[in-house]
Amino acid sequence: MTELVFYTNPMSRGRIVRWMLEEMGIDYTTRIIAYGPEMQGPRYRAVNPMAKVPAIRHGEIIVTEAAAICTYLADAFPATDLAPKPGTPERGPFYRWLFFGAGPMEQAMANAGLGWTAGSPQAEASLGYGTMERVCRTLDELLSDGRSYILGEQFSAADVYVGAQIIWGLEFKTMDKRPSFSNYVERLTARPAMVRAQALDDHLVEKAEGSQQKTEA
Ligand SMILES: N[C@@H](CCC(=O)N[C@@H](CS)C(=O)NCC(=O)O)C(=O)O
Numbered sequence: 001m002t003e004l005v006f007y008t009n010p011m012s013r014g015r016i017v018r019w020m021l022e023e024m025g026i027d028y029t030t031r032i033i034a035y036g037p038e039m040q041g042p043r044y045r046a047v048n049p050m051a052k053v054p055a056i057r058h059g060e061i062i063v064t065e066a067a068a069i070c071t072y073l074a075d076a077f078p079a080t081d082l083a084p085k086p087g088t089p090e091r092g093p094f095y096r097w098l099f100f101g102a103g104p105m106e107q108a109m110a111n112a113g114l115g116w117t118a119g120s121p122q123a124e125a126s127l128g129y130g131t132m133e134r135v136c137r138t139l140d141e142l143l144s145d146g147r148s149y150i151l152g153e154q155f156s157a158a159d160v161y162v163g164a165q166i167i168w169g170l171e172f173k174t175m176d177k178r179p180s181f182s183n184y185v186e187r188l189t190a191r192p193a194m195v196r197a198q199a200l201d202d203h204l205v206e207k208a209e210g211s212q213q214k215t216e217a
Helices: 014-024 066-076 091-113 122-128 132-143 157-171 179-189 192-216
Strands: 002-006 029-032 056-060 061-064
Touching: 002 014, 002 061, 014 066, 014 192, 056 066, 061 066, 066 091, 066 157, 066 192, 091 132, 091 157, 132 179, 179 192
Parallel strands: 002 029
Antiparallel strands: 002 056, 056 061
């Protein structure tokens, strides 16, 4: 079997990929990359020249960018049924919402996290996401039509990527609370794979904090 290595830090967007991997139920090796010299050093930069996590190596293939990793994994392991098959009509909405998540939504979340807004209608028109309100309204409309997941009734990698951002958006209050969001998040956080992924990363955070306290003592 082709080796699958997952490069992450438990306090990072790597949590998205961890959740994806746990949903897939496949074997993988985790390599924790510490922030600072290890992440910025030549060894890890050979994996990701951006010196950022997450990344994966699947045999000789390296994939970076959380959304791309989720899409690649879903396609590389079709039996896990986490994406509509390439070339099928359902693939359209799958790409649409994943790219929406990785583009406009991510930028809106990052800017909101920094307390930055465009400030003028002209600036809003030139930003891919316009305003956070537009992003929230779009997702609210999507999730308010009775569907369980982004693609309807089929849970997919798009839920992992977009759903993780909604979870963080509500947690860090960069997105406003709406019933459609809370109901969706409730469905996602109840998933056994999500519970497992959280426990694995929380455990790694505790371990890292424990060893840091020992070093400081
Ligand atoms: N666009 C990338 C963003 C990755 C990213 O910014 N990762 C952060 C952690 S969440 C990181 O590695 N930061 C370390 C640094 O920039 O030095 C993705 O979606 O995977």
